[in-house]
Structures are given as C-alpha cells and as structure tokens.
Amino acid sequence: MSHNDSSLPEPDIGLCICSNLRRATRAVTQAYDAALRPAGIRASQFSMLALLKKRGELRQSTLADLIGLDGTTLTRNLQPLLKNEWIRIDRDEDQRVRLISLTAEGHRVVGLATPLWQGVQAHFVDSLGSEQWSALLDALNGTGAVARAD
Amino acid sequence: MSHNDSSLPEPDIGLCICSNLRRATRAVTQAYDAALRPAGIRASQFSMLALLKKRGELRQSTLADLIGLDGTTLTRNLQPLLKNEWIRIDRDEDQRVRLISLTAEGHRVVGLATPLWQGVQAHFVDSLGSEQWSALLDALNGTGAVARAD
DNA sequence: AAAAGAAAAATGTATATACATCTTTTATGA
C-alpha cells in the first residue's frame, strides 16, 4: 500500500463537491432518460423543448442563458432537435440572431413526454421527501451561484 | 403567448431535479476545471487519479463502480489518461481483467493538482457555509441512492 | 472434454460539453 509523500493529512477527495455532483447527475440523468425513452426524447432535450413551450420563440443566446449552457454547446445540442424536426430556427431582422421555436411535432413530443416526466419527477420527490427535495434545490441554486460568481 | 392544451395546471419544469442537477454540475465543473487547468488535468480525470492514488491498483470494473461510471464510459475515459502516461493498464492472472494503476507521472500530476483542488474546494465550502455544504452532500447521496434503486 | 453460459472489457453509434478561434453582421467613431 502506498503512503503520502508528506506527513500532511491528505484531503478527502470523497467529499469533493464536483465529483459528488457529477456522480449524482449521471445516476439521475440515467433515470430520467429511461423514464422518457418511450417518448423518444432525452432529459436534456426535454428541458430545452419544455422551456420553448413555456416561453415561446427565443433567441438562441437567451435559450443558452436560461439553461445555463455554453453557447457553442447549445449550437451542437440543437442539431438533434432540428434533425427530428422538433424545432425551427429562423433569422431575426438582425441577421446575426437566430430565433428558436417549437414545431407542431415539437409540441406533440413535449405533450407525450410531459406525463412521463411528471412520473419520474414525482418518484424522486416522494422518495426524497419534500424537505430533502427543497434542500436539494436550494443547495443546487446556491452552489451554482457560487460557481458563476467566479 | 401560448397556452396549455388542457385546463390542467402545467407542471413546473423549473423544479426538475434532473435539469437543476445538470445545470449546477455544468457550472461547478467549469469552476473546478478552471482551477485545475494549471496542472493540465480536468476535474473528472483528477477524481480517477486521486482514487487510484488512495486505493492503489484497481480492477477496471472496481474503478467504474467506485466512481459510479458506466463501464463502457470508463473504457473511453481512460484513454486520455493513458495517452498522457498517467496510468498503466496491466492484465490480471484472469486474462479478462484489467488492472489500473498510477505511473510515476500520474503521481506527479496528482501531487501538482491536489493543492489546486484544495483551493477550489475550500472556496466552495467557505462560500456555501458548512451547513449548506453538508446538506448538499447529503442530498446528493440521497438522490443518487434513489436513482440507483430503480 | 465439449458445449453452454457467464464475466470482463471493447466497439459502434449517438449525444453532451466547453475552450479557442473564426466568420458574419451590426454598431461606433474619427
């Protein structure tokens, strides 16, 4: 068995906020993806489409801000949605701007997926209990705020 | 502005556990990646190398379990570590099994990265406060457990 | 000992993610 090079106590990597977040996110994403699979949509895609349904047409950069996604990542993430014809991309008067909106197919898929989302979401909320659930959302908001404050 | 197709209240996607987790994880990962950049290593890579340093040689499948990573993902994630010669992959007596261990370079990089990790981790813990910090870790453990219980 | 089954990892394919840089278009300023 190997030892530390110094006599200082090694920090506990097991408490790393980043790796704990990433591990939990992998597991939760798999659960949501599995629940949404009958609708042929993934969790990350559903969050974009549901936002477009709620807010209507959005600038691409606004969509990126709202989801907290790097702009270049959003450019890539829109491609599968386009390929499935769930969204439409139009130009603004300002020719630099792209306006994203749901197609009829997109509305249909969100409608299909929404009850599936409700089911898995309710399962998590019930299992956690509403107090740990809201503690989680609070902690995530706080943690994200710290990260973005840098 | 578009309305719901039915008169049922629309569920609030803003409270989706999955999308909130994913958003926070993106932001936090960017902060940890930025902090570790001077050592030439990413957060997800650091968590693997730090685990190997702590535990010594591990079976590939054990490593996957410990990080909570799909086995096929780990196969891919090991490639950059191999390319940088931070790890070595040996065969067990059982020729199906791969044994992963740190090289001298790997130890060196972990040593370089550890104080950087400590810095960013301390920043998050301080900013959150220890109570919200432990609430976060508890909630993440609970949530991950729910996800894996399916 | 040969066939069938199980375990471990790799491969094919698709999506998600971000940094550095580039292109296009609009706004500004001398």
Added chain:
DNA sequence: TCATAAAAGATGTATATACATTTTTCTTTT
C-alpha cells in the same frame, strides 16, 4: 464614409457519457 470594435453564432478539437452489441476469456454442466 470608412475603419474599428463589438455582438452572435459556427467550427475545430478534445473529452465525457451511455446503450446495444460484440469479442475474449473463464466457469459450469453434461
């Protein structure tokens, strides 16, 4: 007006992620 700067996206490149399937090796069963 023309040059320069700024805004909005797209592209090149690299990593991260998982499902379905395949390959290799070992174990079990007959």
